[in-house]
Amino acid sequence: MNTHSSELYASLSASTVESNSKDFETLSLRIPHRTAAMVQALVVASQKPVLTLFTKGISLQLAESLLSSVDNEPLISEEASKGVQAGSALDILVSTGAIKHDKEMIRSVHRILKKQKT
Amino acid sequence: MPYEINHEKFTVGPSLVEIFQSAKEAPMPKLNVRIHKSDLRILDSISRQSGAPRSQILNSMIESVIGAMLHDLAKDNMDCCALVAKHADDIAGIDHMNRGSWSDMLFYSLGEDQNNYYGQGLDQKTRDGGLTQEYQTLVERFSRDNV
Numbered sequence: 001m002n003t004h005s006s007e008l009y010a011s012l013s014a015s016t017v018e019s020n021s022k023d024f025e026t027l028s029l030r031i032p033h034r035t036a037a038m039v040q041a042l043v044v045a046s047q048k049p050v051l052t053l054f055t056k057g058i059s060l061q062l063a064e065s066l067l068s069s070v071d072n073e074p075l076i077s078e079e080a081s082k083g084v085q086a087g088s089a090l091d092i093l094v095s096t097g098a099i100k101h102d103k104e105m106i107r108s109v110h111r112i113l114k115k116q117k118t
Numbered sequence: 119m120p121y122e123i124n125h126e127k128f129t130v131g132p133s134l135v136e137i138f139q140s141a142k143e144a145p146m147p148k149l150n151v152r153i154h155k156s157d158l159r160i161l162d163s164i165s166r167q168s169g170a171p172r173s174q175i176l177n178s179m180i181e182s183v184i185g186a187m188l189h190d191l192a193k194d195n196m197d198c199c200a201l202v203a204k205h206a207d208d209i210a211g212i213d214h215m216n217r218g219s220w221s222d223m224l225f226y227s228l229g230e231d232q233n234n235y236y237g238q239g240l241d242q243k244t245r246d247g248g249l250t251q252e253y254q255t256l257v258e259r260f261s262r263d264n265v
Binding site: 082 | 164184186193195203212220
């Protein structure tokens with residue numbers, strides 16, 4: 001079990017594997033030189049591919065930012081209607097109890113599946 | 119001119135014109151990031167509704183993620199974190215003791231005294247063998263990164 005609060009620190013004593021999935025998209029963006037220098041330092045320090053270095057952090061940051069106001073609810077509802085992707089910001093909100101599955105909706109899905117069986 | 123310039127009050131450095139000239143000449147580096155499609159849809163929705171470009175939102179998010187990564191690392195090991203910040207300053211060609219450097223921002227945000235750390239603290243730990251194996255790993259990794 002990882003007992004470190006920092007993934008980066010844990011990576012100095014153990015190696016971790018990142019998985020690829022169709023649930024991801026790769027974006028290219030321009031960043032300031034100063035930020036690029038820190039990105040390079042973090043890549044060398046963690047020995048992780050730059051491509052996935054911020055994936056989890058962005059989800060965590062987005063989840064935290066969404067929690068900063070209840071007025072973010074429409075953003076959450078709009079995306080939740082499409083389902084919850086494992087590891088995404090919405091998934092983090094579900095795991096922290098900030099959003100809950102609609103139990104009535106799940107029950108109705110079960111009813112439909114039951115009907116189809118019979 | 120009715121005024122006279124007091125040169126003693128100025129520090130030595132590039133002029134503002136030179137600073138912005140060099141910033142204009144060097145294009146901003148590219149960063150490829152992999153992001154959850156679900157997260158991206160939310161960012162796109164924020165961008166659409168706020169009018170702020172998606173790249174701007176992502177840039178600000180990455181800055182926050184870097185800040186959180188450094189703070190988490192500092193909780194585990196302050197020496198490792200200081201070394202990462204110093205290496206980033208070396209790559210950027212900034213003196214780590216300068217205002218606005220990554221090191222300066224890190225020590226300031228943690229309420230730590232950078233002058234004391236680099237003046238005595240780090241040397242003392244090196245002499246006492248108080249630096250961890252993880253710190254040595256980091257030193258080794260950075261030594262292979264030709265800056």
